[in-house]
Amino acid sequence: MRHDEPVTTTLERRLRTEIAGDVAFDAGARALYSADASNHRRVPAGVVLPRSVDDVLATLAICAADGVAVTMRGGGTTIAGNAIGPGIVLDTSRYLNRILDVSGNQAVVEPGVVLDVLRRRIAPDGLDFGPDPSTHSRCTIGGMLGNDACGSHSVAWGTTSDNTDALDVVLADGTRLQLGANTAEEWRQKAAAPTREGRLYADLGAIVDPNLALIRTTFGQFSRQISGYPLHRLLPENGRHLARALVGTEGTCAVILGATLHLNRAPRFRALVVLGYADAVAAAAAAPEIIPHRPLTIEGIDLALVNALRARGRRPAELPAGEAWLLVEVGGSTPAEAADAAASLARLVPGAPRVVTDAAEMRSFWRVREEGAGLATRLADGSEAWPGWEDSAVPPARLADYLREFADLTERYGYQGVTYGHFGEGCVHVRLDFDLVSVAGRDKYGLFVHEAAQLIVKHGGSPSGEHGDGIARSALLADVYSPEAVALMGGFKRAFDPAAALNPGVIVDPPAVNDLIRIAYTPTVLPVNGFAYADDGGEFDRAVRRCVGVGKCRNDHTPGGVMCPSYQVTGEEKHSTRGRSRLLLEMLRGEVITDGWQSDEVAEALDGCFSCKGCLTDCPVNVDMATYKSEFLYQRYKGKLRPAVHYAMGWLPVALRGAALAPRVANAVTAFEPAARLMKKVAGIAQERSVPRFATGGTLKQRLRRRRGSAPKQPRTVLLWPDTFTNFFDPQIGEAAVEVLNAAGFAVRVPSGELCCGLTWISTGQLDVARTVARRTLDALEPHLDAGIPIVGLEPSCLANFKHDLPALLPDDPRAKKLAELSITLAGVLERDAPDWEPPQTDRPAITQVHCHQHAVLGDKPDRALAAAAGVDLTVLDSGCCGVAGNFGFEAGHYEMAQAAGERVLLPAVRAADQDTIVLADGFSCRTQIRQNTDRDAHHLAEVLAGRLRK
Template identity: 35%
Template sequence: MRTLPPATERLGVPPLPADARDALDDLRQRLDGDLRTDPVHRVLFATDASLYEVLPFGVAFPRHAEDLEAIVRTCAQARIPITPRAAGTSLAGQTVGPGLIVDTGRHMKAILDVDEHTRTARVQPGVILDDLNRHLAPRGLFFGPDTSTANRCMIGGMIGNNSCGSHSILHGTTRDHVRALDVLLADGSRHILRPMDRAAWDEHARADNRLGHAMRALQALLAEHADTIRTHFPDPRVRRRNTGYALDDLLGSFLGGTDQPADLTRFLCGSEGTLALTAEATLNLVDAPRHTLLVAAHFTSLQASLEATVEAVRHQPAAVELMDRRILELSRLNAEQDRNRWFIQGDPDALLVIEFQGQSAEECHDRAHRLVREFQAAGLGYAHPVIPPERTASVWALRKAGLGVLMGAPGDVKPITLVEDTAVAVEDLPDFIDAFRGIMAHHGAECVYYAHASVGELHLRPELNPKDAADRDRAEHIARDVALLVRQFRGSLSGEHGDGRLRSPFLAEAMGPEVIPLLEAVKDAFDPDHLLNPGNIVRPAPFQDDWRYPPDYAEPALDTHFAYASAGGFQRMVERCNGAGVCRRNAEAGGTMCPSYMVTHEERESTRGRANLFRRAIQLGPDALHTSTELRDALDLCISCKGCRSDCPASVDMARLKAEFTQGWMDRHGAPLSSRAVAELPRLARLATALPGGAALANLAQRTGPLKALLGRTLDVHPDRQLPAFAPRSAHHQLARRTPRPPNDPHGTVLLYIDEFTDLYEPELAL
């Protein structure tokens, strides 16, 4: 594993309290995994994809369940809060916290077992969803919930948020696919949870331990408050329901008078790491679809697309996803997503992507064209192209890029995460959105609408400036008004993104004040010391606490060498990174970004990590920015490939940012010998290869003996690496001895510019 250089405290990170430092130093000695408390890691893990920033004490990377147990017991004794974290793509702030971040994605990522007979997979929490499904593909199976972050999101995070995805109308939510959980409670005790009949429940509930106490408390709550739960929790027609704790789900068991088993695995899904930590999960698997076909229905108004959604759902599609005009316009700003717009006809105000699955291509064809005919007969939409199966991936890529594309909008006004996760019954969606638009008009805010229309959940993003004090207040008023609207429709304030720091302050408005004591009683039963992810779901901090920028934030003046007008300035180029973490995908997922992360799996070597260090340094002023050794070291492995420029949905250009930083650094410190030597390398190489046989002698010298060591130190090349070999003859040398060919095209001349390295090392590329 690559060793990170020590970091200073110049990032403005305060030292740890002495008691926390001592406890974590002791814990470090007892872990097989890693524990980092340096300022760089504290900054890197202070943010996710939400509005919030909270400096933790450090980050633990457990290697196995025994490490998790040691972490929980040590933190319980030292009163250090724990925040579980997987890919860190949370939109509601539930993966940032003030104590110890526990990142299970580094080491606990094994697929432990796949049983085709029982159609289950046993996995650790750090397994990436796409990696799991690639592993299952040869068996014709996959894990049903399919989030837009599937190429980097992890099973542990999906359990914490009860994630869903585009096909939830068909496959439901994560809690519908969890068979068993191996968990650690807040006292460090470890338990295997499965569905229980009454006898099994009674046996576990009698135990004199934390789990037994929690089960007795749950049973008492359900018995005493069943009517309150049935009245105030979301309408049963709402498929996505992730607000508060799932007491209504437990009420559907024998604990509420039915004949169904009681299932704590379902109950813990969506609890956001506030009740337990996941060490392993046994998942239910489903058949991979044999054939699929998409219809892309175009509409002249958002309201028409919502009315069409209700009709589309009657045709039993596998997915109905919406994109509005704003997101389609912003997709033009990203090179990759602009190419994915090939199927769009005209200038739609809204677009529905409707997928059908079937046992044969003919079945999908018939169902898709039946829908198109009915839409045309009813005057729903003006264009309905059926997408060829071989091109569906590009359509889904455009849809899944939504968050990143939105955050790439230039300027400080952004379509922010705020009320983006509301869900209502699909039949109520047109009326709900009509009332929602009234709230936006009342507050004078524009809004973006996209995502899961088929299940009554649209990601609604008001366009506001989170740095502006007036807009922050406006955001709070909007959030409260929307929570009251959700309650009016008996919807869910969170469908899949969780309550987190963002929505927890408004649960009383969304569910009724009667529900809050019930949620607090659940938390107290499982975690009486509030060790696990405190401030989420119950007893939250005020809504505006811990935002990334304080309300009085003044942007520092920065002189730059490059122009950043298209982004609105240098800082706004950095801020294009929204934390969505596309740069954290593995090499197997495809794409270019980010090669250094693919090798090291260090957050610091991801585009997101580097952008967070840039943002932190900018806030400390120009001198801190251009003298930051932490930022210099983080950029060291960036190869300036510009993969992020195209692969990142927000088009973060880390190569340009690195060049800007490097110039500022060298303006203050001068160019190091290695940089000057590389700059002069072509001239020195020509001297070395000018004589006959010179290239062979130079190649021999740079591979052996003291000269190799000297060159390595001068050029800052690791001793295990070999310098590239000179070609026997340069491209210029060979071209000078060629007989020019007569031109084939009398209409023009092509000029070939040969760079120095191609000329000397790979001349065949120019010949």
């Protein structure tokens, strides 16, 4: 069977029968694994997630029997297209991820171990694994071995190959080998054995020994020469190190089952020196002068990257004057030693460098650098930029000249982009605004990269400096290397994999560089958009295309951020933001997923989306999966009967008005188990979830009407938004907010009428109803909008809806934009308009759960500042989404996932909190999760402040 032929059902049946791991041949799985972080696309026949080494061996044997290709995959974060293949994709990241042993300065790991997991394990011993690509929170060791990953600190500790001591591998034919360094005698003995291993050593010896001069003058000429096969590792002077010779072969020669890694002694404390330059060329020219001072890293960024950050509404750290910068890190055994090293270096360089020793500020610098691969995909003007010529490298002394000529080349082709990278090692990352959609644009791209390859040869460089060649650059190897060197690499591949069964088309016998482009398609399904997608030219497919595959949403191993709670719980690709983006794009393409908006594969994946909006902020390119999910539901059910839960949860604000007429009766009915069980079954609500109790004693609006005459006159006026959840469930929060605002010098108004922000209809995809509700709300608020009165929201989800969703839902109504501008949190209006007000002192510890919509849209800096001013010793839980997430946690079928999300951090932290510790949660969903799963109540910050005012 040829590699491009469909795999028979017999193969699928054998795999399901003979391995314990997950086997998937359905359209959804094939779509999920059709792309990585590159520009390219190859649809596999099927996907296997092995649970053990035996599963890997069995899969290879079955595929070999049927002549089916196998492509290895870790985190799928590669930018070169070397983790996608036409046969079986073998994903080791889910299960083959154990750290088998740590002893002395070595660690033995399985290929699916995430780098940061290893680093956390060895950090208490003062150890680190030196190579640290920017994807360290989700990239796997297997992927790093495949690409010979380097990262920011290779100046100090080298590449992955430099830190690999031994490999446990299996060939495509099932031969298992233990590989490492070899003396000449050891090599001779192995080559003489009458076995498959002996033939391998003999074949490799026949390649290397007659060509020592060619290999010495062609390969391994500088540290970042990653393109091609590292044949220099087999030279006698390099220990004939067959393990290191396999690092960087991109899964084309053998399958890695385990690795013995060399660990480095890491400095305990670090400091940063930030140097400013006129441009990237000047920064590149300065980098080699710093190398002799033995820094840990020398990273370069330019103004375009900083502007891309600013365009996303983020503030970069304070930078010295200039339009390009070097970030130089030094270390020490104590904070003072690290600071002294930084100060000493700063005195030796020209200009006015900044010395940064604060850990949080250093993280802010590194976040800019590490998110470059995502930030650079959208330029400051909103245009799309792509990899392709992503990580070229030259000897550091040649970098400035190379960048100068490269700028001339891009100008001649009319490309613009963002330049950053590992300047201390001569490696440059650049994303350019290639037109990869049109045929003419792809042809132009092909001409450009071949000409860029000639330029890199001129400067003694390599098309790849750390990501490998993959589909993106393998065709350039004939431009870079002599025919004799290319022939040697072909022989190296055949010695390991004579049937070309492993990752075909990579390094050897590649397709054209502008072939297999995933961006090149004509959508078969395009909606009359429910939302405007103003930042994406009004195009839904361009919005979904924001996802370039860097995989930060797969960050389930390292604390920080909200994205992506469903992946954090399940570890399944389809439950990552990236996975859902892939499925939506394949749905639009219509080749693998052929039933458009009616696709059950897409519906299933999106059903697991919490709509938490975490990706809106945490994703480097601001993928907005909550909006895409709403759009999908809108298109899928347009003119059709919807699931019952859409009516129950979507029309909740209307139902609550009826319940408010007799709240005690409503509470009695929902507390009566038989009635509650039937009601939840009919409404599509999870049986395990309790219905929140309705407030008795009046809604918020009713209570405020009763006390209106006692409100003090104040010089400033705000409008308090009576959101559905505060109004019907927690009116005491609104009353508390009024007391706080009055104390701070504000008169408080409340809009009249039955108004709603429309969030519940938006989250269930009932966008036409949401527009009607939103317009009615805008009609009622119009006098307040015209007067410019601040609109204070207490429920983060409703306020985020005002600021983010309604302008996208009503792009032609200027009132929606005005509402977004005037909407503000309680803490925000106090900080902005009452900066001299001194809140009452609490002097108690508190833990707080930041609502995911507040994290994504509003931010919580004013809340932290207000709590601190009130004497609250605040701990902000790094808990992500609480799990309830509006309607998600109430829907049938979601309870287990919602609970698992809550149990990651939030619920254990609340249970463990001392009774004197206040539990803060401004969001109704968060308070509900806490109330229903702990013996503690959760409070809004307004309640805490008002309680102290009353005392």
